[in-house]
Amino acid sequence: MKKVRIGVLGAGRIGKLHITNLVQSVPNAEVAAIADPFLNEETVAFAESLGITKCSKDPQDIFSDDTIDAVFVCTSTDAHAEMIMRAAAVGKHVFCEKPIHTDLAKIRGAIAAVEQAGVKLQVGFVRRFDHNHKKVHDVVASGRLGKPHIIKVCSRDPDHQPMSYIATSGGIFMDMTIHDFDMVRYLSGSEVVEVCAFGAALSGAGYEQYDDADTAVIMLRFENGAIGVIDNSRASHYGYDQRTEVHCDKGCVQVSNDLDDQAMISSAEGVEVAKPTWFFLERYNNAFIQETKDFVDAIQNDTDTLVGAKDGLMPVAIAMAAAKSYREGRTVRLDEVLG
Amino acid sequence: MKKVRIGVLGAGRIGKLHITNLVQSVPNAEVAAIADPFLNEETVAFAESLGITKCSKDPQDIFSDDTIDAVFVCTSTDAHAEMIMRAAAVGKHVFCEKPIHTDLAKIRGAIAAVEQAGVKLQVGFVRRFDHNHKKVHDVVASGRLGKPHIIKVCSRDPDHQPMSYIATSGGIFMDMTIHDFDMVRYLSGSEVVEVCAFGAALSGAGYEQYDDADTAVIMLRFENGAIGVIDNSRASHYGYDQRTEVHCDKGCVQVSNDLDDQAMISSAEGVEVAKPTWFFLERYNNAFIQETKDFVDAIQNDTDTLVGAKDGLMPVAIAMAAAKSYREGRTVRLDEVLG
Amino acid sequence: MKKVRIGVLGAGRIGKLHITNLVQSVPNAEVAAIADPFLNEETVAFAESLGITKCSKDPQDIFSDDTIDAVFVCTSTDAHAEMIMRAAAVGKHVFCEKPIHTDLAKIRGAIAAVEQAGVKLQVGFVRRFDHNHKKVHDVVASGRLGKPHIIKVCSRDPDHQPMSYIATSGGIFMDMTIHDFDMVRYLSGSEVVEVCAFGAALSGAGYEQYDDADTAVIMLRFENGAIGVIDNSRASHYGYDQRTEVHCDKGCVQVSNDLDDQAMISSAEGVEVAKPTWFFLERYNNAFIQETKDFVDAIQNDTDTLVGAKDGLMPVAIAMAAAKSYREGRTVRLDEVLG
Amino acid sequence: MKKVRIGVLGAGRIGKLHITNLVQSVPNAEVAAIADPFLNEETVAFAESLGITKCSKDPQDIFSDDTIDAVFVCTSTDAHAEMIMRAAAVGKHVFCEKPIHTDLAKIRGAIAAVEQAGVKLQVGFVRRFDHNHKKVHDVVASGRLGKPHIIKVCSRDPDHQPMSYIATSGGIFMDMTIHDFDMVRYLSGSEVVEVCAFGAALSGAGYEQYDDADTAVIMLRFENGAIGVIDNSRASHYGYDQRTEVHCDKGCVQVSNDLDDQAMISSAEGVEVAKPTWFFLERYNNAFIQETKDFVDAIQNDTDTLVGAKDGLMPVAIAMAAAKSYREGRTVRLDEVLG
Secondary structure, X not given: OOOEEEEEEOOOHHHHHHHHHHHHHOOOEEXXXXXXXXXXXXXXXXXXXXXXXXXXXXXXXXXXOOOOOEEEEXXXXXXXXXXXXXXXXXXXXXXXXXXXXXXXXXXXXXXXXXXXXXXXXXXXXXXXXXXXXXXXXXXXXXXXXXXXXXXXXXXXOOOOOOHHHHHOOOOHHHHOHHHHHHHHHHHHOOOEEEEEEEEEOOOOOOHHXXXXXXXXXXXXXXXXOOEEEEEEEOOOOOOOEEEEEEEEOOEEEEEOOOEOOOEEEEEOOEEEEOOEOOOHHHHOHHHHHHHHHHXXXXXHHOOOOOOOHHHHHHHHHHHHHHHHHHHHOOOEEHHHHHO | OOOEEEEEEOOOHHHHHHHHHHHHHOOOEEEEEEEOOOOOHXXXXXXXHOOOOOEEOOOHHHHOOOOOOEEEEOOOHXXXXXXXXXXXXXXXXXXXXXXXXXXXXXXXXXXXXXXXXXXXEEEOOHHHHOHHHHHHHHHHHHOXXXXXXEEEEEEEOOOOOOHHHHHOOOOHHHHHHHHHHHHHHHHHOOOEEEEEEEEEOOOOOOHHHHOOOOEEEEEEEEOOOOEEEEEEEOOOOOOOEEEEEEEEOOEEEEEOOOEOOOEEEEEOOEEEEOOEOOOHHHHOHHHHHHHHHHHHHHHHHOOOOOOOHHHHXXXXXXXXXXXXXXXXXXXXXXHHHHO | OOOEEEEEEOOOHHHHHHHHHHHHHOOOEXXXXXXXXXXXXHHHHHHHHOOOOOEXXXXXXXXXXXXXXXXXXXXXXXXXXXHHHHHHHOOOEEEEOOOOOOOHHHHHHHHHHHHHHOOOEEEOOHHHHXXXXXXXXXXXXXXXXXXXXXXXXXXXXXXXXXXXXXXXXXXXXXXXXXXHHHHHHHHHOOOEEEEEEEEEOOOOOOHHHHOOOOEEEEEEEEOOOOEEEEEEEOOOOOOOEEEEEEEEXXXXXXXXXXXXXXXXXXXXXXXXXXXXXXXXXXXXXXXXHHHHHHHHHHHHHOOOOOOOHHHHHHHHHHHHHHHHHHHHOOOEEHHHHHO | OOOEEEEEEOOOHHHHHHHHHHHHXXXXXXXXXXXXXXXXXXXXXXXXXXXOOOEEOOOHHXXXXXXXXXXEEOOOHHHHHXXXXXXXXXXXXXXXXXXXXXXXXXXXXXXXXXXXXXXXXEEXXXXXHOHHHHHHHHHHHHOOOOOEEEEEEEEEOOOOOOHHHHHOOOOHHHHHHHXXXXXXXXXXXXXXXXXXXXXXXXXXXXXXXXXXXXXXXXXXXXXXXXXXXXXXXXXXXXXXXXXXXXXXXXXXXXXXXXXXXXXXXXXXXXXXXXXXXXXXXXXXXXXXXXHHHHHHHHHHHOOOOXXXXXXXXXXXXXXXXXXXXXXXXXXXXXXXXXX
């Protein structure tokens, strides 16, 4: 079967990650070209080391290449929606990093373009492809424990990002919790109808100067009646803490963290076990490969992607509702945000 | 040193538990008398088997016995406050099962009586004496992890109580979450200032006919800035699920459940481990003994009890605020309830 | 039903433990009398605090008391066999601490006396009554995993005994591993036919001066074909390490240690969990109660005890074979020892 | 820095694994050529898909290619030693799958050739590169727990190999335990001086017809005084069970299995956790990559390989001693085998 030819838009950290995975781990894909407005020698050398010779600064070089079937949108967030629309306009399938945009109208525009063009769209909510969270999902979806009652997500980053990053991040709910909003939709199999968020700047790192929080707890109510709860911290200090749990009619399924190793060291001083893996690159390495494979397979087999248009829209809307709840000190219905 | 002589008011299930523990496990106490309005032959036989010969139907027999130093109030909840006041009036120390009352004015009256009389009061929030939760508390209180940011409590009962019990229980927040409200105060070392509660009747067992919930998630904000979250279910089906966790400035301390055993059974069919212990009598057996010892020690050594008057008042107020939040669909400040 | 009246011979540490358990936790037993050649005021006071008024220095006071149904033999080891024979001679049931003797002829004499008299004998291999090891036994005995192939026991004491104790202990195999020899018989449901023991004095504490080992590994072959292995250390330093495992035809059952608590403390420094409980009094507290209850029940219901005469003989024989293997550097058949 | 050019001898399952890893995961290596006497179209296509165009049936094509720096010996076991000698003769470094040979003289000949030629030799004991076992090694080697006393290895394959394989496997000690013999040397940091092995054919699969065992326990004594113990089963049925543990002067370090996931499913039926990963390809996937990287780095940096000549010789000698012990029913000194 013909390989899926891919153009990658944006070759920063996440772009390079996808390129490497496509080349090394997705046999039915090939990276045909890279376009990055900040293209430099280091990136060209990186590309060459992987056998990719077509590099440019202009995304149009990819859009106008008729041999290219699909694009990976790994540019800065504010260009995502535009890239989707340009790709759709020339009939190319799109894998887009999250979020599509922080403006719902822009997201809707991009989705409309994709639907009109009949191309596939997959949004990069990578955690759905992690073996642990997928196991929780699969057990819930199998129905063996009955209907879900409580969806719990613990999500803590290992350490603070620079304050310069925080300044333009869009706030904890849009920047960090957005992954968890996707996760609770995935695990519950239902849509969020209302949200109440508590947040606080407790770490002393300076989030308060941006009216932002480093610590948050968010409650959610789902269409199917289930209740969700997420707790977030910007700095766990012990590693990437990513636990999910669903309590159902007949029991509970939960996953703890992947650890650096399975060692236990016992002495008079105490008993020591391994830390969780440090951050998302270590924890979700295989999930990044898997989401890429699934996207390429969806193109080859002409099936739906596992994270589609609505999955690109809803977490942004929930993040907006959570931020509104946090600012206004009240429960916010999704309707208020979705219009 | 002279043994502390105790009169037990109410010899139902919890009364008998305290009597047995006092006799068998608290060497510096003796049960001098039992008073229970429903006294029957079975209870008299139970008492005799433990060497207790003074049984009556009238609590006055205990209040008027000058050789008795302290009472255990194990009557029905609506009589707790009155019993405390009568005990205080005759200078007897009081151990009172929770809650003191569901009316804050009554609680305040009882507390005022106790304070005026200068007698000791301990409220039966037994979980503070559990080795696991105490470990979480002690690590937080030691300051080694810095200030608390997130206080998490998971609390699920193994199975539904009869609907006849639910009808008069006062609702999930007053009947069940009240223990968790005490726990978050204990673990955070701070007072709750506002509460937001989501609840739902999802089990099909019929809670909705009493406007009650079988499933709840409650967010709390503390004076020290920390955020708390509790999740409750009336029916886990796999046992008593009681986990606590505090995420702090420098890390996290958490406890999982005590299990029936440490066995792991591995075969082609899968890997099986033990369930959590079934319910509170199994899980908190040692904690019940410990709270009794501590109360008796506090009397002998004339020290403060570990769960005092304010600890009797605040969880009831938080439960009222949570119920109000649940009914009104909004965040409720404790001020609104405490006046 | 009439309570079983018990006389306790020897009121040292283990005697006092059994007395306390009998009084507080075995409702169908009563301690009628205590005899201890070293009886002192402290022991009399201990007895009185539990309501036991008959104390003497002469065991004959117990043997000649016709109201006493059974004795607990908690004397020094060298007197065990004689006490059993005297008890049997006057028709009293016997609970005897392990080992009955370190001379097989003496054990056989005691067993013959017991059998002739038709009284019950239970030997104090307490670990059979532990919830964890019993679970392993029960899973194996149920047959759900098929026949046992490998029986594994890890048994490490928390710290060295005084060298004065080691000097007269009889050596690691007779003093310490003897419990494990009982355990492998219990778990395998089969008799040991040959043994090979490696031992070494590695700790620097001085075991070599008594030709004794502080570290040992012992392989065993069972009649049913299974292979066993035990590893021992006199000093784990992290607590009492007592793990058992049976690998069977269709899978494996194993138990890890009971821990002080279920806490996990995570920070930049690492992740810390609780130690195993410190020593046998903490670990096997409930097992001590259970073995006592079972003995008393066996008398009341006239059923077999769960740890009988052969269970008193065989671990001693295996210990002798292991010691011989250790000294002679070869595999030793049980026949060589049993004659 | 110039890439290390590698010729792969033998392109069966393990050869293909190394080729894939070298191409995809070892940037400073390139696979220059493949030689396999059974070369077929499928292998040529496999090679081409990885950009390798030089394939032949004759190893001489590799030995005579002066641009090739090193060879991977992945042929059938009986050809290993000859391939090493031919590679050494033409000055090529050698990575050789285990065992070098089952005849000590042949191994010694190969080692002598390598040493004379001054080329590097690495033997494929892949488990040394596993994150778990390496952690145990590193903790022991760091000395923080003092000297090792007990080295324990549990090693069970998930299921029986075909009896046709068993017929020519060389027996459980040479075929399976050989990895564990390497492991105990690695973990103890010391040489084995004597061995005692118990084995049995218990599964009913038919090992007895080859005088072979499906179940074994092996005790080992080390030069540094430590005692080792290995337990083996050919068929765990629940997955690849690979646990290691070292008890030292001041405490213990142990590793349990990597699992398929971190999920726990709790319901009235029980609590279920994930199985160990199924077999060595799943469990040691990263270790295979790591050993390859380390070999290539050793060549580029001219450092010693981590698994050298003596590591190729000693496990075979220990396996011979264990087999002899099993057959003769006695402890065997390594001297008897090594001469």
